[in-house]
Amino acid sequence: RKEVEQDPGPFNVPEGATVAFNCTYSNSASQSFFWYRQDCRKEPKLLMSVYSSGNEDGRFTAQLNRASQYISLLIRDSKLSDSATYLCVVTTDSWGKLQFGAGTQVVVTP
Amino acid sequence: GAVVSQHPSWVICKSGTSVKIECRSLDFQATTMFWYRQFPKQSLMLMATSNEGSKATYEQGVEKDKFLINHASLTLSTLTVTSAHPEDSSFYICSAPNLGGTTGELFFGEGSRLTVL
Numbered sequence: 001r002k003e004v005e006q007d008p009g010p011f012n013v014p015e016g017a018t019v020a021f022n023c024t025y026s027n028s029a030s031q032s033f034f035w036y037r038q039d040c041r042k043e044p045k046l047l048m049s050v051y052s053s054g055n056e057d058g059r060f061t062a063q064l065n066r067a068s069q070y071i072s073l074l075i076r077d078s079k080l081s082d083s084a085t086y087l088c089v090v091t092t093d094s095w096g097k098l099q100f101g102a103g104t105q106v107v108v109t110p
Numbered sequence: 111g112a113v114v115s116q117h118p119s120w121v122i123c124k125s126g127t128s129v130k131i132e133c134r135s136l137d138f139q140a141t142t143m144f145w146y147r148q149f150p151k152q153s154l155m156l157m158a159t160s161n162e163g164s165k166a167t168y169e170q171g172v173e174k175d176k177f178l179i180n181h182a183s184l185t186l187s188t189l190t191v192t193s194a195h196p197e198d199s200s201f202y203i204c205s206a207p208n209l210g211g212t213t214g215e216l217f218f219g220e221g222s223r224l225t226v227l
Contacts, residue, residue, distance in 0.1 A: 008151065032214045043116075043203055043218035044154070087153070091214045098214060100146075100153040 009105035020074040023088030036087040116219025131222045133204030139184035140206035148201040160187040194226040
């Protein structure tokens with residue numbers, strides 16, 4: 001079983017709609033959680049950290065469910081520029097133990 | 111924010127040759143850099159941790175004699191793929207940790223796409 005699992009998608013979303021997807025992790029000792037965005041053939045870039053109480057950054061909302069060991073990302077009012085692959089990253093607070101998911105592809109259509 | 115520059119972005123080489131990839135931190139000092147590899151549709155896999163002034167730490171299954179890492183200064187780490195073969199074709203990305211931030215925040219280089227013919 002992979003340590004971090006994501007639905008690869010693609011999630012095809014009409015512009016202006018809302019899309020949400022999850023990421024599950026297997027290590028219950030995981031402490032820090034992040035969402036990164038990766039455009040096609042580009043390097044990943046940090047989108048947002050995920051806090052225990054959940055957090056919002058503009059149109060993006062991240063949630064953490066420790067009991068069920070998953071994090072989620074919700075994108076409201078989707079823009080064409082939101083089309084990308086979203087990587088879930090989990091760590092037990094050791095730099096060498098960052099675990100990346102394979103990513104969820106989101107395609108926003110006009 | 112901090113910038114990590116990686117070069118070359120693309121490289122095509124013949125089987126058996128060696129390829130060097132450079133990773134530079136442009137506006138900060140990086141005592142540690144991470145080298146990842148990503149195959150299509152797969153997650154980033156940590157290959158090794160590069161430490162300035164000391165030997166790199168390799169992950170299990172990564173051949174240290176094949177993937178030579180040198181971190182000679184606080185702003186430069188290099189990865190040399192020696193005697194490259196087609197199965198080494200991949201996207202190689204370096205990154206530096208944001209030590210002033212939360213563990214897990216990485217500054218990535220632009221990546222190097224290696225194609226071995």
